[in-house]
Amino acid sequence: MRGRAAAVWLALGTATLVSGCGGGGTAGSTYVDRVPLLPDTMTTRMDEIGRYGGRFVVGATASPKTFNPIMANETSSSDVISQLFASLTDIDYVTQEDIPMLAKSWDFSDGGRTVTYHLRRGACFSDGHPITSEDVKFCFDVVMDPALHPSMQDAFTMEVGGKQVPFTYSAPDSYTFVVTAPATDALILAHVANIRVLPKHVLEAATKAGRFASSYTTATPPESLVTSGPWRLKEHLENQKTVLARNPYWCGVDAKGRRLPYLDEVVFRVAKDQDVAAQMFHAGELDGLDNVKSEDYKKYAAEQKQKGFVLYDIGAHFNTNFLWFNLNRVRKPEKGKKLGDPKVEPWKFAWFSNRDFRRAVSMAVDRDAIIRGPYYGYGVKGWAQFTPGNPRWYDATITGPDLDIEGAKRLLDQIGLKDRNGDGVREDATGHDVAFALVYNADNKLRQAISTLLQDDLAKVGIKLTPSGLDFNTMVTKTRHEFDYDACLLGLGSAVPSDPGMGPNFWKSSGLTHYWDIGQPRPDTPAEARIDSLFQVCIGTTDLAARKAAYRQMSEILNDECFVVWLPTLELKIPIRSRFGNVHASPMPHRIMWNSAVLFDKRPGQKN
Amino acid sequence: MELRRPVRQAPGAEELRTYLLRRLLQTIPLLLGISALTFVLLQLAPGDFLATMAENPQVSPAALEAMRHRFGLDQPWWAQYLLYLKNVFLHLDFGESFSRHQPVFTVLRTGLANTLLLACAAAVVTWALAIPLGVVAAVRQYGWPDRALSFLAFFSLSVPEVLSGLLLLWLAASTGWFPVGGMRHLDHDLFGPLQRLGDTLRHLVLPALTVGLIPLAGRMRQMRSSLLDVLRLDYVTTARAKGLSESQVVVGHALRNALNPMITLFGFTLGSLVSGSFVAETIFSWPGLGSLTLEALNTQDQYLVMGSVLMASLVLIAGNLVADVLLAVADPRIRHA
Numbered sequence: 001m002r003g004r005a006a007a008v009w010l011a012l013g014t015a016t017l018v019s020g021c022g023g024g025g026t027a028g029s030t031y032v033d034r035v036p037l038l039p040d041t042m043t044t045r046m047d048e049i050g051r052y053g054g055r056f057v058v059g060a061t062a063s064p065k066t067f068n069p070i071m072a073n074e075t076s077s078s079d080v081i082s083q084l085f086a087s088l089t090d091i092d093y094v095t096q097e098d099i100p101m102l103a104k105s106w107d108f109s110d111g112g113r114t115v116t117y118h119l120r121r122g123a124c125f126s127d128g129h130p131i132t133s134e135d136v137k138f139c140f141d142v143v144m145d146p147a148l149h150p151s152m153q154d155a156f157t158m159e160v161g162g163k164q165v166p167f168t169y170s171a172p173d174s175y176t177f178v179v180t181a182p183a184t185d186a187l188i189l190a191h192v193a194n195i196r197v198l199p200k201h202v203l204e205a206a207t208k209a210g211r212f213a214s215s216y217t218t219a220t221p222p223e224s225l226v227t228s229g230p231w232r233l234k235e236h237l238e239n240q241k242t243v244l245a246r247n248p249y250w251c252g253v254d255a256k257g258r259r260l261p262y263l264d265e266v267v268f269r270v271a272k273d274q275d276v277a278a279q280m281f282h283a284g285e286l287d288g289l290d291n292v293k294s295e296d297y298k299k300y301a302a303e304q305k306q307k308g309f310v311l312y313d314i315g316a317h318f319n320t321n322f323l324w325f326n327l328n329r330v331r332k333p334e335k336g337k338k339l340g341d342p343k344v345e346p347w348k349f350a351w352f353s354n355r356d357f358r359r360a361v362s363m364a365v366d367r368d369a370i371i372r373g374p375y376y377g378y379g380v381k382g383w384a385q386f387t388p389g390n391p392r393w394y395d396a397t398i399t400g401p402d403l404d405i406e407g408a409k410r411l412l413d414q415i416g417l418k419d420r421n422g423d424g425v426r427e428d429a430t431g432h433d434v435a436f437a438l439v440y441n442a443d444n445k446l447r448q449a450i451s452t453l454l455q456d457d458l459a460k461v462g463i464k465l466t467p468s469g470l471d472f473n474t475m476v477t478k479t480r481h482e483f484d485y486d487a488c489l490l491g492l493g494s495a496v497p498s499d500p501g502m503g504p505n506f507w508k509s510s511g512l513t514h515y516w517d518i519g520q521p522r523p524d525t526p527a528e529a530r531i532d533s534l535f536q537v538c539i540g541t542t543d544l545a546a547r548k549a550a551y552r553q554m555s556e557i558l559n560d561e562c563f564v565v566w567l568p569t570l571e572l573k574i575p576i577r578s579r580f581g582n583v584h585a586s587p588m589p590h591r592i593m594w595n596s597a598v599l600f601d602k603r604p605g606q607k608n
Numbered sequence: 609m610e611l612r613r614p615v616r617q618a619p620g621a622e623e624l625r626t627y628l629l630r631r632l633l634q635t636i637p638l639l640l641g642i643s644a645l646t647f648v649l650l651q652l653a654p655g656d657f658l659a660t661m662a663e664n665p666q667v668s669p670a671a672l673e674a675m676r677h678r679f680g681l682d683q684p685w686w687a688q689y690l691l692y693l694k695n696v697f698l699h700l701d702f703g704e705s706f707s708r709h710q711p712v713f714t715v716l717r718t719g720l721a722n723t724l725l726l727a728c729a730a731a732v733v734t735w736a737l738a739i740p741l742g743v744v745a746a747v748r749q750y751g752w753p754d755r756a757l758s759f760l761a762f763f764s765l766s767v768p769e770v771l772s773g774l775l776l777l778w779l780a781a782s783t784g785w786f787p788v789g790g791m792r793h794l795d796h797d798l799f800g801p802l803q804r805l806g807d808t809l810r811h812l813v814l815p816a817l818t819v820g821l822i823p824l825a826g827r828m829r830q831m832r833s834s835l836l837d838v839l840r841l842d843y844v845t846t847a848r849a850k851g852l853s854e855s856q857v858v859v860g861h862a863l864r865n866a867l868n869p870m871i872t873l874f875g876f877t878l879g880s881l882v883s884g885s886f887v888a889e890t891i892f893s894w895p896g897l898g899s900l901t902l903e904a905l906n907t908q909d910q911y912l913v914m915g916s917v918l919m920a921s922l923v924l925i926a927g928n929l930v931a932d933v934l935l936a937v938a939d940p941r942i943r944h945a
Contacts, residue, residue: 057794062903065707073661074707149674151667214709238718239895240791267794271893279781279788473655473908480662505668512662512669 033259034248038122040104041253045092046582046598049254054601055265056580058592059277059286063239063270067225068216069196070142070150079590080242080268085196086229088117088136088177089189091497093586093594096392098189102131102197102228102251103177112184112542115192119175124249125199126232133171135228138200140169140179142212155191158182186539186547187501197228230261230597242268252597262600266593281575282307288576290591294378297573304575314572314585316380316389318494321450321567323438324516325352328483331519343483347432352486356411358562362401363408364461365454367568374449378571384555385506387569389587390498395552400559400566408461419462426462435464436486439478442469447489450567454489480518488515489567496588500551501539507554508532516563527561579603627936628929635925639918644689646917650910651685657706657908679706679910692914702918703911705904712915716900720919722791723896726819726885729812731877733820734827739870742831747858749836761825769884773818773891786814789893815892819885823877830873835866875931883920 031052062076069081088103100106103117123131143153144166156167158181165182172178181188198216202224206215216225222233230252231244244266252260269286271277274293280286292300300311328343342349351357371379383400386393412418417426417434426434438454440447451467458465465487470478478485492513495502505511509520509528523529531554538550558564574591576583582598585591593599658675661667676682680691695701702712745754764772780786787793793807838844839862847857886898893899897916904912 065705066709068709071709149671149678151661151671151675154668154671214704217708217710219710219714235797237792237895238715239893239899241794269790269794270895271789272890272899273893276777276789276891276893279777280790283781283784283788285788285790285794471654473653473659476659476663477654480659512667 031246031264035128035259037253037257037259038120038124038251040120040122040251041257042100042104042120042251043255043257044252044260044598046254046595047584048581049256050262050581050598050600051602051604052262052264052600053604054263055267056263056593056596056599056601057267057269057285057287059271059280059289060242060268061270061272061274061277061291064218064236064242064268066217067220067233067236068213069198070139070148070152071213073151075589079593080244081196082229082590083231083244083266083593083596084225084227084229084233085198087193087196088119089193091190091193093588094391094584096390096497098193101193106189108542110180112188113182114178114180115188117177117179117192119177120251121175123228123251126227126247126249127199127202128249129199129201129226131197131199131228132174133177134174135197135200136177136195137169137171138204138207139195139198142198142207143195145212147210148212152191152194155187155194158185184540184542186542187497187499190497190499190502199226199228202226231266234265239270239272241270244268250597254598261597263596264604266596281309287580288574288592290574290585292574294376294570294573297376297378300573300575304578308579309575309577310583311573311575312583312585314389314574314587314591316382316387316587317570317572318387318389318498318587319491320382320385320387320569321447321489321491322564323454323487323489323567324564325358325436325487326479326483326485327353327517327524327563329517329524331521344486347428347430348436348486351415351417351428351434354415355561356415357417358565359401360408360411360461361458361463362562362565363404363411364457364463365565365567366403366457368403369457370450370453371568373453374446375568375570378573379568380571381566382569383559383566385492385500385503386498386551389569389572390494393498393500393548393551395548395555398552398555398559401562405460412461412463417462424459424462425464433464434462435466437466437468438487438489439468439470439475439485440489441472441475443472446570451489479515480512483518490515494588498588500535500547500554504535504539507535525561527557527563531557624933624936628933631929631932635922638925639921640693642921643692643914643918646914647685647689647692650908650913653908655908656681657910660907681910688910692911702915705912706909707907707912712912715912716897716915716919719895719897719900719916720923722894723885723889723898724923725808726812726815726889726894726896727878729816730819730885731874733816734824734877735874737820738824738827739831739867742828743835743858743863745828745832746835746839747854749832754832757828761828764821765825769818769822769887770891772821773815773888776814776818777891780814787811789891791893791895815885815888815894818888818891822884827870827873827877831866831870834869835862838862838866871934872931875927875929875934878923878927878930883924 060076060079064077064080065074066072066077067081067084069085072078072081086101088101089098089106090101091097092099102120102123104120106115106117108115119131119133125131142148143150144156157164160182167179167181169177169179179188179192185191203212203215206212218236218238222235225233227233227247230247230250232247234243234245236242246261246264250260254260271280271286274291277286277289278292278296281289297311304311326344330337330339330341330343333339344352367381371377380388382388384395384398386395388394412426416429419426421427428434438451440451442448448469455465455467475488479488492506500507505513508514509517509523509532512518517524520528523532534550534554538547538554541547572587574585576585576592579602581600581602582595583592584595586594588594657679658672658681662672680688692703695703704710705712705715708715741757745757748754777788781788787810791808791811796804796807799807844857844862847861885896886901888894889896889898890902897920901913901916904916
């Protein structure tokens with residue numbers, strides 16, 4: 001009996017070995033657009049006119065947690081959400097300029113304080129219901145709800161005369177929406193673009209009942225998820241795949257006036273592990289990866305012709321890497337310490353707070369060695385928040401103290417840190433070895449490798465650095481709440497848009513990610529006071545040249561003081577099957593899918 | 609101890625019911641203890657669900673505070689735990705996942721189903737191999753099949769699951785015989801019913817092998833020694849003396865008794881299979897409870913962790929209960945103890 005059962009089981013197994021393989025299910029360009037085009041179509045920019053059909057399967061490291069654009073807080077959700085829901089305006093990832101989306105145009109008035117959006121007539125949700133300014137207003141009401149307080153709410157209040165004043169907004173008619181900031185805000189378009197338009201007719205009842213946060217979750221049936229973007233949800237299987245099908249009412253068209261998107265489907269397929277994702281790509285189960293290890297770039301480059309894919313070189317990563325020293329002070333009453341005392345030992349604070357010490361450290365770092373080593377040659381030096389990958393904000397004139405070992409030694413000698421006992425490590429005047437620990441999150445292999453190189457670099461100038469890899473949450477607790485560390489190696493990710501104005505918490509001395517000295521009630525140093533006021537200039541005008549000038553000055557002060565010691569940035573290359581057209585991968589998220597509406601399959605229905 | 613009905617009679621339904629009831633009641637304090645311990649350990653871990661979000665330069669302190677309040681994380685931990693217990697006992701409400709804004713069991717449901725599928729497939733692998741191989745090893749004691757099987761058993765015992773999983777994955781990637789992870793083909797929905805079944809089985813083979821091979825060595829050796837014990841007994845000699853063929857002796861007489869201790873082990877492996885599959889789930893991108901639990905732990909999605917730990921415990925307890933009941937049915941003396 002048991003034998004027979006096992007035989008059947010095995011037979012089934014082998015039968016499927018043959019049947020299980022096979023090409024894509026959505027073959028051919030069978031799509032026929034049956035919905036009449038709206039009066040205000042949106043002609044979308046693209047390299048070449050595409051053809052209908054096919055699907056793109058992209059690897060994702062995690063499943064979306066929610067499909068609710070206002071409640072989403074991490075990229076696995078927002079990557080999919082940005083396909084499903086559109087905003088009034090968007091950003092062209094190539095030029096980083098604002099482009100129309102659900103609004104066909106906009107005007108500034110009141111010296112840049114007020115924006116009047118003109119919505120596209122005839123634009124519809126995926127259920128055919130027209131999109132009007134009432135829907136936009138509904139979304140604003142939700143975002144500004146004090147009880148819900150989603151994280152994007154704070155972008156819509158401004159400090160004016162010491163008081164938090166909210167933005168005002170109104171919908172004078174069905175196709176006009178007006179937003180007014182309390183003062184000029186350089187990023188008003190970007191902030192409004194963060195609000196993706198949701199259907200009021202679907203969500204109003206749940207919202208009134210206080211159930212907005214638990215609406216449009218991953219458990220919502222796909223047919224009741226009414227979307228405003230180029231795609232609608234077809235199927236979601238947790239930790240397996242999220243399948244998007246075209247929104248038949250989408251307002252985007254190509255130059256010939258044919259409705260977009262071209263592809264029948266976009267699939268986000270989960271492969272948690274980077275190596276497994278790479279195997280799936282090689283096995284033809286994925287059409288593109290948005291993240292591959294730099295050590296594998298060479299291998300991919302060698303295989304691309306033979307295996308039918310292109311390794312796109314998309315320039316420098318937007319994410320930066322840097323280290324900083326703990327200059328945090330006691331802000332809350334604490335046993336044995338006075339308010340304003342440094343959190344680190346007083347002698348360490350004496351070195352860390354010395355600009356020349358920080359500059360000496362920066363001058364001891366061999367950045368080329370980091371690029372050659374852990375980056376496998378694929379890196380660029382960066383000296384500011386924006387890397388060469390960012391065409392709008394990168395400024396090649398900003399530099400910082402680079403490798404100069406003799407100069408570093410001289411600086412350290414000058415500030416009285418000398419090797420008095422001849423053991424190779426300098427001591428300060430009180431006899432303490434110049435030694436400190438550098439914390440980093442141990443799960444980041446790149447940072448682990450960098451910290452080892454830094455250890456060697458600093459040893460050359462007589463400073464003892466001990467790398468200390470920690471669990472991410474432990475590191476956050478130590479660096480952000482307990483301030484129990486010497487120095488930390490971390491990086492900043494990129495916001496959309498990648499604009500200095502998006503990082504007030506980093507730049508401003510009162511900010512929560514002003515890592516080296518968090519949440520200062522008043523600027524601790526004159527340099528930080530100057531950065532604070534320059535930041536206000538940078539966000540307080542819509543004049544791009546003036547904003548860029550302010551950003552350059554802020555960066556120069558930061559580098560002059562060496563509050564952060566900048567480290568090189570990785571160059572990005574990502575593989576995508578060559579049968580797809582209009583590919584314009586970008587370092588910003590989502591790297592491949594940002595222009596999904598114009599992507600097309602040159603040979604739909606065929607493999608590779 | 610009170611004398612009940614004669615031992616030879618079939619176990620009474622009523623007795624079994626009281627026994628089950630007692631065991632079920634015992635699980636309540638057990639689950640309470642597990643939940644309390646999990647909760648305390650979660651509190652001791654550094655940071656909370658909002659720690660990662662606080663790293664985002666665009667999230668303001670006010671927004672964090674509002675979220676902390678909404679999730680109840682601004683309360684002291686014991687107050688959070690008491691509220692949790694209250695909701696569980698009064699409303700059967702096991703809380704909401706912070707990241708998904710859904711009741712935890714809605715989130716965990718499909719994951720649990722997938723993990724159980726994997727666990728059952730792995731159990732099939734283990735037992736379908738362990739029993740016949742154990743019998744072969746016992747019958748051919750010290751012969752070459754026995755030696756070869758012992759070697760293989762110890763070899764597989766000493767290869768860690770991660771390594772065997774990765775090796776199988778490499779096999780799949782280099783030969784194309786099996787899919788590289790996942791649970792279904794992308795076009796699964798377009799397949800016919802038989803093809804669908806085949807597709808799932810095809811995805812199931814490697815993870816089930818990875819999980820099922822771990823306890824295989826132990827079970828096989830236990831089957832071997834259990835059968836060897838029985839084969840030495842007098843009644844086996846009698847059976848042989850009667851002139852029965854060796855296969856009749858082994859299968860008809862000895863095996864049935866030798867299987868008795870394996871029944872208990874079967875129940876126990878059921879429970880451990882769920883937790884044993886967590887590593888394989890990660891390697892093979894299997895959408896089970898393991899991936900969910902790991903993700904919940906990493907993001908400190910408090911009630912999701914609680915829910916999945918409770919669920920895994922429940923499966924373990926159920927496995928043990930099944931083992932005990934099977935044993936009780938097989939050996940009525942147990943219930944009088």
